Amino acid sequence: MSDSTLEEPGTTAPADLRTDRRRVVFATVVGTTVEWYDFFIYAQAAGLVFASLFFAPAGPAVATLLSFLTVGISFLFRPLGALLAGHFGDKYGRRVVLVLTLVLMGVATTLVGLLPTYAAIGVTAPVLLILLRVLQGVSAGGEWGGAALMAVEHAPTDRRGLFGASPQIGVPIGLLLASGTMTLMAIVAPGDAFLEWGWRVPFLLSFVLILVGHYVRRRVEESPVFLEVADRKVRTRTPVVALFRRHAPLVIIAALVFAGNNAVGYMTTGGYIQNYASDPAGPLALERSSVLLAVTGSAVFWLASTWTAGWVSDRLGRRRTYVLGWLLQLAGVFALFPLVDTGQIELLFAGISILAIGLGFTYGQQSAYYAELFPASIRFSGVSISYALGAILGGAFAPTIATALVQSTHTTWSVALYLAGMTVIGLAATLLLRDRTGIPLGPDHEAEQAVSPVYGLSKR
Structure with a gap:
């Protein structure tokens, strides 16, 4: 199914094509939800229990x-996962990579739920914890690019943003499930019971979710763009080498776009707000279950704004939607801590929900945006590596940086300024790139796709 065979705007696709597209959307939502549920469960536990269970002697x-x-x-x-997934995804297809990353993430997450603590086996416990987290990182590095391309490359041209929002909303749904499950266990097993066994249950549930996700993803057809690339035998022997030789500046700028979103998002998805607000020795000392419930509720706003941003980007264009998103995100950054620091759970919920709206508008269109930046033959490598590098520059150490800033300055305004700076970086990177909304994605248009979207560069 090439770009030329997609129906024109306003026409109706054949029934079997519509069914296939619905299956793709469902599979990308379910698979990404399971992947990010696993990833966020770890971040939630890191903010709530891992310090005392695995690192207490420090x-x-x-x-x-x-x-x-x-x-x-x-x-x-993540870059290792992105390199591997990009290489094999561009050579052998999107679907096989998606299945493998899902299984790897699920196994690693389930094993975290079975780990003995420091009190039981000493320093071996944190070492094993870190090794399993590394496996999660490798999986996450390869997951997103494949899900994004499966959704966007199956989409009609004028609805790429909407279709591409399907793997994006899997992230807030994953946060909603992770926070919701942790909230439930904090209620069912309060106090010491949560530390002893309650936190483990969400990790062990991953095994069930992974079976569902695996079944759904195995039923999805391969990306039509990849099938065209394979049919025309235009696959690149070493896609990663070709990517950096021809498009290194684009990779860096695209990574900075995601970094601006990711650093801010990891205030909740990375467990920082949960730890800051519920720490018994902290300035707020709010009830753990209430904080988790507020984060769960805010994920609904993130989900809605993410889906809306994908839809809006099909009408306004990816670049304009991003600019709107950065302005909304900046407003959310400066509203966050004044509301959280009141110590009132209702205002904490309002603060993280306002932030979630801006986060959605700098995230929902990303799948389509990234897919339209890179040529078909190296697209999986391009989107995966840009995403992985953006995650390192953005969210990787955002909770650690925020914790260190508050410890050294004794004010959350230092964190707000850090997050505002990352938002401005994301905006600046967006303005460096031309809007390519609607560009043909198939291999017949590789020459057009290879023209750099970076202002000032035009080499192929």
Whole structure:
């Protein structure tokens, strides 16, 4: 199914094509939800229990930093996952990579739920925890690019943003499930029971979710763009080498776009707000279950704004939608801590929900935006590596940086300024790129796709 065979705007696709597209959308939502449920469960636990269970001998303050560092360490291995997934995804297809990354993530997450603590096996416990987090990082590095391309490359030209929002909304749904499950366990097993066994249950549930996700993804047809690339035998022997030889500046700028969103998003998805607001020794000391419930509720706003941003980008264009999103996100950054620091759970919920709206508008269109930036033959490598590098520059150590800033300055305004700076970086990177909304994605248009969208560059 090439670009030329997609129906024109306003026409109706054949019934079997519509069915296939619905299956793709469902599969990308379900698979991405499961992947990010697993990833966020770890971040939630890092903010709530890992400091005392795996790093207690380091002392409370250092243990918290070490716990958040394990969240960030996994990001350093995302590029490895992106390199592997990009290489094999561009050579052998999107679907096989999606199935493998889903299984790897699920196995690693389930094993975290079975880990003995430091009190049981000593230093071996945090070492094993870190190794399993590394496996999660490798999986996450390869997951998103494949899901994004499956959704966008199956989409009609005028609805790429909407279709591409399907893997994007899997992220807030994953956060909603992760926070919701942790909230439930905090209620069912309060206090010491949560530390002893309650936190483990969400990790063990991953095994069931992974079976569902695996079944759904195996039923999806391969990306039509990849099938065209394979039929024309235009696959690149070493896609990663070709990517950096021809498009290195584009990769860096695209990574900075995502970094601006990711650093801010990891205030909740990385567990920072949960730890800051519920720490018994902290300035707020709010009830853990209430904070988790507020984060769960805010994920609904993130989901809605993410889906809306994908739809809006098909009408306004990706670039304009991003600019709107950066302005909304900046407003959310400056509203966040004044509301959180009131110590009132209702205002904390309002703060993270306002932020979630801006986050959605700098995330929902990303699948279509990234897919339209790179040529077909190296697209999987381009989107995966840009995404992985953006995650390192953005969210990898955002909770650790925020913790260190508050410890050194004794004010959350330092964190707000850091997040505002990252937002401005994302805006600046967006303005460096031309809008390519609607560009043909098939291999017949490789020459057009290879013209750099970076202002000032036009080499092929």
